[in-house]
Each structure stands twice: as C-alpha cells, then as structure tokens.
Amino acid sequence: MKNILITGGAGFIGSHVVRLFVTKYPDYHIVNLDKLTYAGNLANLKDIENAPNYTFVKADICDFEKVQSVFAEYQIDGVIHLAAESHVDRSIKDPFTFARTNVMGTLTLLQAAKQYWNGNWEGKRFYHISTDEVYGALELTHPDGIEPPFSTTASSSEHHLAYGKDFFYEDTKYNPHSPYSASKASSDHFVRAFHDTYGMPTIVTNCSNNYGPYQFPEKLIPLFINNIRHGKPLPVYGKGENVRDWLYVVDHARAIDLIFHKGKVADTYNIGGFNEWKNIDLIKVIIKTVDRLLGNPEGTSDHLITYVTDRAGHDLRYAIDSTKLKNELGWEPSLQFEEGIEKTVRWYLDNQEWMDNITSGEYEKYYESMYSGR
Numbered sequence: 558m559k560n561i562l563i564t565g566g567a568g569f570i571g572s573h574v575v576r577l578f579v580t581k582y583p584d585y586h587i588v589n590l591d592k593l594t595y596a597g598n599l600a601n602l603k604d605i606e607n608a609p610n611y612t613f614v615k616a617d618i619c620d621f622e623k624v625q626s627v628f629a630e631y632q633i634d635g636v637i638h639l640a641a642e643s644h645v646d647r648s649i650k651d652p653f654t655f656a657r658t659n660v661m662g663t664l665t666l667l668q669a670a671k672q673y674w675n676g677n678w679e680g681k682r683f684y685h686i687s688t689d690e691v692y693g694a695l696e697l698t699h700p701d702g703i704e705p706p707f708s709t710t711a712s713s714s715e716h717h718l719a720y721g722k723d724f725f726y727e728d729t730k731y732n733p734h735s736p737y738s739a740s741k742a743s744s745d746h747f748v749r750a751f752h753d754t755y756g757m758p759t760i761v762t763n764c765s766n767n768y769g770p771y772q773f774p775e776k777l778i779p780l781f782i783n784n785i786r787h788g789k790p791l792p793v794y795g796k797g798e799n800v801r802d803w804l805y806v807v808d809h810a811r812a813i814d815l816i817f818h819k820g821k822v823a824d825t826y827n828i829g830g831f832n833e834w835k836n837i838d839l840i841k842v843i844i845k846t847v848d849r850l851l852g853n854p855e856g857t858s859d860h861l862i863t864y865v866t867d868r869a870g871h872d873l874r875y876a877i878d879s880t881k882l883k884n885e886l887g888w889e890p891s892l893q894f895e896e897g898i899e900k901t902v903r904w905y906l907d908n909q910e911w912m913d914n915i916t917s918g919e920y921e922k923y924y925e926s927m928y929s930g931r
C-alpha cells in the first residue's frame with residue numbers, strides 16, 4: 558500500500574496521523590481528504606503542507622462522485638478513515654448531521670473503495686477509526702479506585718486506578734447511548750458488513766479519549782485550558798464523577814500506523830491508555846498545571862470550577878482493555894500521563910494564536926449558545 562487516503566486529516570487525530578505518515582514514509586503518497594468543517598483546520602498541518610508526498614483535497618465524504626474521482630486519480634490502495642462529526646454535545650443538538658457524515662459518509666467511502674478495487678483485494682486495506690463509546694457505559698463500582706488486575710504500562714505508573722471491575726473488550730456487546738455513539742456504531746457495522754459480504758479487507762479499532770495538541774477547544778481538556786487562561790468558568794457536567802480513559806494522541810497515531818501495516822484483516826483492536834480519571838480529578842490537575850505554567854500561585858483558578866446541568870444520557874465510565882493489541886502487536890502507550898498533560902498544557906499556552914484563531918468569531922457564538930442554558 559503506497560497511495561493512502563486519510564479522511565479527516567485536518568482534524569485533531571487525523572492531523573497527527575497525516576504528519577506521522579508523511580514524515581515516516583517518504584515513498585508513500587498521502588492524500589488527505591477533508592471537508593474542513595468547523596473542526597477541520599489546515600493550520601494543524603502547516604509544518605508538512607509542502608511535503609512532496611502530500612496532497613490535500615477539500616471534499617465531503619458524502620459526495621460519491623468526488624470520492625470516486627479521488628480513488629481513481631490517486632490510485633488509492635489504502636484508506637484510513639477518520640472523518641466524522643466527533644462531539645457528543647453537538648450530536649445531542651443535531652443528530653441528523655451525525656447520521657449523514659458518520660453513517661452515510663462511511664458507506665459512501667466503502668462503496669467507492671469497493672467499486673474502484675473491483676474485487677481485487679490484494680494489497681488493499683480499509684481501516685476505520687472508531688470509538689470506545691460504541692460499547693456503552695461501565696459501572697463505577699470502586700469510587701475511590703482499586704489497583705487494577707492487569708500489569709501496569711508506561712502511561713500509568715503514578716495514577717493507575719480502575720474505577721470498576723469491568724472493562725471494554727473487543728467482544729463487548731455494542732450498546733451506544735448518544736446519537737454520536739449510535740452513528741459510530743452503525744458505521745462500524747457497515748465496515749464489517751463490507752468484509753463479510755464482499756470480502757473487503759477491513760479493520761476497525763475502538764479507542765478511548767485522546768488528548769494533546771490541535772484538539773478543538775469544545776472538548777474538555779483544551780476548553781478548560783483556554784478558559785483558565787481567560788479566567789472564564791469551567792463548566793463541570795453533573796458532579797464531575799464520570800470517568801474517562803485518556804490516551805496521548807501521538808500514541809493513538811502510533812497504534813494506527815502499526816495496525817494499518819500489521820493488523821489482521823477483519824479484526825478489531827481496542828486502543829486505550831489504562832489511564833482512568835474522574836473528570837473532577839483531571840480538572841484539578843489541569844488547573845494546577847495551567848496555574849503553575851502561567852506563574853500563578855497554586856489555587857488561583859480553583860474558584861472557576863462551576864457545576865452545571867449534566868449532559869443528557871452522560872455515560873458514567875469508559876475503560877478500555879487494550880491487552881490484545883499489546884500481546885499481538887506489541888503496542889503500549891509510550892508516555893506517562895503526567896508528562897502528556899504537561900506537554901499538552903504547555904502546547905496550548907505556547908500556541909495561543911492557534912487557539913485565538915479558532916475561538917474568535919463564529920465559535921464564540923456557538924460556545925455562548927451551548928453553555929447559556931446550563
């Protein structure tokens with residue numbers, strides 16, 4: 558596979574995957590197809606935009622003819638599909654857009670790939686990036702955390718707690734709750750159906766919450782870093798008791814590279830950090846780190862914590878077991894969480910222009926409308 562179509566490459570995770578592939582594989586041609594929705598930002602790829610093995614195509618994955626023409630023009634033999642509507646809160650307000658892009662868009666890409674590859678599956682691959690949210694929610698049976706039953710990884714030596722006895726495994730039954738996760742679950746099923754029905758070489762991975770540079774500031778970590786910087790309230794949904802498993806985005810990109818090249822066709826791999834945090838504990842770490850890096854005395858921004866109305870259908874706990882990926886392909890998170898969060902906060906504070914370009918204008922209005930009712 559040398560001509561690779563990466564969809565959603567101007568978004569958060571996609572930009573890290575594009576950067577990794579463009580720099581690591583100079584003999585590949587990387588085609589980044591992205592509609593540049595509010596979440597797509599070519600500034601995320603400034604450092605590689607002129608690379609000779611990189612092409613950007615502005616297009617909608619739902620546009621069948623355009624997608625067909627991209628397959629033909631660039632003789633695509635591998636697809637890494639990340640383009641999606643990705644924010645749960647937006648899906649609650651506008652589920653149609655999620656069904657359109659995540660379900661119909663994925664189906665459109667699958668149809669175009671099937672037609673272009675025309676049954677010649679040798680050396681082809683369709684890799685779909687999905688989420689742990691398709692599995693539903695886990696119980697929070699150990700509110701204070703317990704020592705987990707699995708061996709520790711590099712990412713979690715300090716804060717390695719599990720808030721329940723169950724985890725999401727590759728064979729955990731799908732049970733999505735939000736319109737976002739329902740749309741991702743549906744797209745996962747379509748991808749698997751194209752393998753089972755037509756023999757297309759597909760792979761699906763389900764990953765936990767990513768954090769790191771270039772994440773759109775509607776998501777918890779960049780939103781809170783930016784709000785602390787501006788002395789704005791930090792809207793904590795419900796009691797802040799929900800648990801998420803956090804993974805540094807570059808480690809996700811590394812996993813995608815490994816699985817794209819070495820993963821077993823028709824298989825599924827879970828990707829996660831073994832790094833569970835209750836939102837409120839994570840928020841306290843963010844506040845402490847931002848205050849320290851801004852030179853503020855400890856505790857300066859604690860008063861910004863504001864408990865607001867909970868997210869509708871808010872999943873209580875996500876926790877991925879990525880042992881299969883470790884055992885079969887040798888992947889583990891490379892970064893300690895403490896190092897990852899420090900790097901992340903530093904990046905947002907050092908790249909205020911990037912943040913200010915996004916948070917001015919239209920986004921400001923959206924943000925006000927999202928939070929005014931809470």
Ligand code: NAD
Pocket residue numbers: 564565566567568569570571590591592593594595596597598616617618619638639640641642643644658662686687688689741763764765766767768772773
């Ligand atoms: P993002 O919202 O930052 O980026 C999405 C990108 O897709 C944007 O560049 C956007 O312009 C593009 N896009 C949206 N609709 C499109 C369309 N119709 N046609 C073409 N391009 C379109 O999302 P992200 O956080 O980088 O997530 C990327 C993928 O990874 C998604 O499929 C998401 O479900 C999945 N995922 C995300 C996380 C996470 O924590 N962020 C975790 C697991 C899985």
Ligand code: DAU
Pocket residue numbers: 643644645646687688689690764765766767775776777778780792793794795797799800801836868875
């Ligand atoms: O688990 C993987 C998923 O992680 C991805 O599939 C999604 O694309 C990605 O957006 C993310 O979903 P979450 O809903 O978990 O991420 P978010 O950053 O929106 O919220 C993280 C937690 O913080 C969640 O429990 C809700 C809470 N939260 C979020 C925001 C934006 C707040 O308390 N306040 C907020 O303002």
